[in-house]
Amino acid sequence: xxxxxxxxxxxxxxxxxxxxxxxxxxxxxxxxxxxxxxxxxxxxxxxxxxxxxxxxxxxxxxxxxxxxxxxxxxxxxxxxxxxxxx
Amino acid sequence: xxxxxxxxxxxxxxxxxxxxxxxxxxxxxxxxxxxxxxxxxxxxxxxxxxxxxxxxxxxxxxxxxxxxxxxxxxxxxxxxxxxxxxxxxxxxxxxxxxxxxxxxxxxxxxxxxxxxxxxxxxxxxxxxxxxxxxxxxxxxxxxxxxxxxxxxxxxxxxxxxxxxxxxxxxxxxxxxxxxxxxxxxxxxxxxxxxxxxxxxxxxxxxxxxxxxxxxxxxxxxxxxxxxxxxxxxxxxxxxxxxxxxxxxxxxxxxxxxxxx
Numbered sequence: 001x002x003x004x005x006x007x008x009x010x011x012x013x014x015x016x017x018x019x020x021x022x023x024x025x026x027x028x029x030x031x032x033x034x035x036x037x038x039x040x041x042x043x044x045x046x047x048x049x050x051x052x053x054x055x056x057x058x059x060x061x062x063x064x065x066x067x068x069x070x071x072x073x074x075x076x077x078x079x080x081x082x083x084x085x086x
Numbered sequence: 087x088x089x090x091x092x093x094x095x096x097x098x099x100x101x102x103x104x105x106x107x108x109x110x111x112x113x114x115x116x117x118x119x120x121x122x123x124x125x126x127x128x129x130x131x132x133x134x135x136x137x138x139x140x141x142x143x144x145x146x147x148x149x150x151x152x153x154x155x156x157x158x159x160x161x162x163x164x165x166x167x168x169x170x171x172x173x174x175x176x177x178x179x180x181x182x183x184x185x186x187x188x189x190x191x192x193x194x195x196x197x198x199x200x201x202x203x204x205x206x207x208x209x210x211x212x213x214x215x216x217x218x219x220x221x222x223x224x225x226x227x228x229x230x231x232x233x234x235x236x237x238x239x240x241x242x243x244x245x246x247x248x249x250x251x252x253x254x255x256x257x258x259x260x261x262x263x264x265x266x267x268x269x270x271x272x273x274x275x276x277x278x279x280x281x282x283x284x285x286x287x288x289x290x291x292x293x294x295x296x297x298x299x300x301x302x303x304x305x306x307x308x309x310x311x312x313x314x315x316x317x318x319x320x321x322x323x324x325x326x327x328x329x330x331x332x333x334x335x336x337x338x339x340x341x342x343x344x345x346x
Contacts, residue, residue, distance in 0.1 A: 007323070010283040011156055018152035025146025050146045051111035057136035057211075058110045058120040058128050064140045064210065 025050045032062055032069045043068075046075065090164065090330060094171035101126060101168060102227075113147040115154050116167040117273055119224040131202055131272050135218050138203050139211020151276055159284030160277050163267055164328030169223040170267055173259040174306070181260050185308050190269045191326060198272035217272055219244060225252035263306040268326055278325035288322030288329050290315055291339045301333035309333075 029047040048056070053069075056062040062069050087095075101114065102124040110120055114127035121132075130151050137144040154162060163170050177183075201217040209215060218224060225248045233241060233249065241249075258265045267274050281287070290301065295315040302312050311321035311333040321333055 003319075007283050011285055014152060014156045014280070014283055015285075018149050018156055021145050021149030021152060023149075025144075025149050028145060030142065050144075053137075053140075053142070054111045054113065054128055054133055054144070054146055055108060057133050057140075060136070060212070062136075062140065063212070069140055069142075 030069060032056075032071050034075070035071050035073065091174075093165045094168075094174070097166045098168040098171055101166075111146070113150045114166075115151045115162050115273060115277065117169040117221070117223040117271060118167070119221065119227045121224060122227040125227075129223075130276075131221070132218055132224075134202050135206045135216045136211045138206035139213070139216075141207065151273075152280070155277050155280035156284055158286045159281045159322075159329060160274070160327060161284075161286050161329035162277060163271075163274060164330040167267075167273075169226070170264065170328070172226070172256070173264055173266060176256055176259040177263045177306075179260050184262055186262055186265060186268060193269050194271055194275040194278075197270055198275040202272045214244065220248055220251045222252040222255040222266065225249055226256075264328065267328065268307055281325050281327055282323055286329065287320060288327065288331055288334055290321050290333050290337055292318055292320065294339055296339065298338060300336040300338065304332040304336045306330055306332065 026049075028050045030050065030053050031045045032048050032053075034044040034046070053062060056071075061072055063072055064070070097116075101116070101118050102122060104124050104126045109126050110128045112127050113130040113133055115130055117131065118125055118127070118129060119132070120128045128147070130147050133144055133147040137147065197217060201215060201220075205213050205215040213219075229245055229248050230252065233245060255266045255270070290311055292315040295312060297312050297316060299312050301315075301321070302310050305311055307326045307328055309321060309324045309327050311324075314321040314324060321327060322329060
């Protein structure tokens, strides 16, 4: 197999891998606990999509504590644009 | 203005013209801070930092970077990235110009592993050692405007460090073309290997190269296209090639005809 064919084959393989990653990400969900759930001693969580987690990552809307993901804001409220504190 | 500069200007405006709809679930593989309220898309490096802190694999973000990287390679750096555009403009300032040793190219891989993956993974996504804390794109889009708005009053040490890094990066760009992209950019580290297999590549005629060196003189990343052409290897397949197409337009054998 010459170099050009090898590059093309590698390109198509990587493209397929990218589509698989996007596909998994599109349908994946994450368990995120409510920010104030610890006050009542009951862990309340909801499932959010990977898309929502990416959005939350852009403004630190989720933090990891003791192996769990916790929301930093009230998800029942409509949120506007938020900036990342970092 | 040439086609690349027009594209870079349009990219800068289009990437930072959000009037409201939330599209930050999509990572545009260019260094454009998502903290800027005008940004449409998420920065993949910022998302990787947070996901490393969450200890969750970023399927969607990694898929988007890989997808666009495979299709376009580092054309994204050369034609789309707003921070690359800023460096290109600064390099036009008349001043002594110098090159960089080849070994410096490896630093960006250490930045990717250390400041984007390892530090947030082990120390949490809010760590002071993550790339976002010193990102010059974030500094120019968010930190500097906020500092100006506050009248430079009560700036924290972290903010001063970030602004200091920005000044150093921009100053270096005046003397050395695309120095940040070549040496420090973690996104460049992700996209560089994809140049070897991307569907978009600059095709300089290698078979009848006369080694005139005109392409070498114009290459902004010191890629030495003529040496690669002499070896019969496509210059566009070099990891550092940002697909600016300057080599192709300079080539007397090709005359800048067409693209890949």
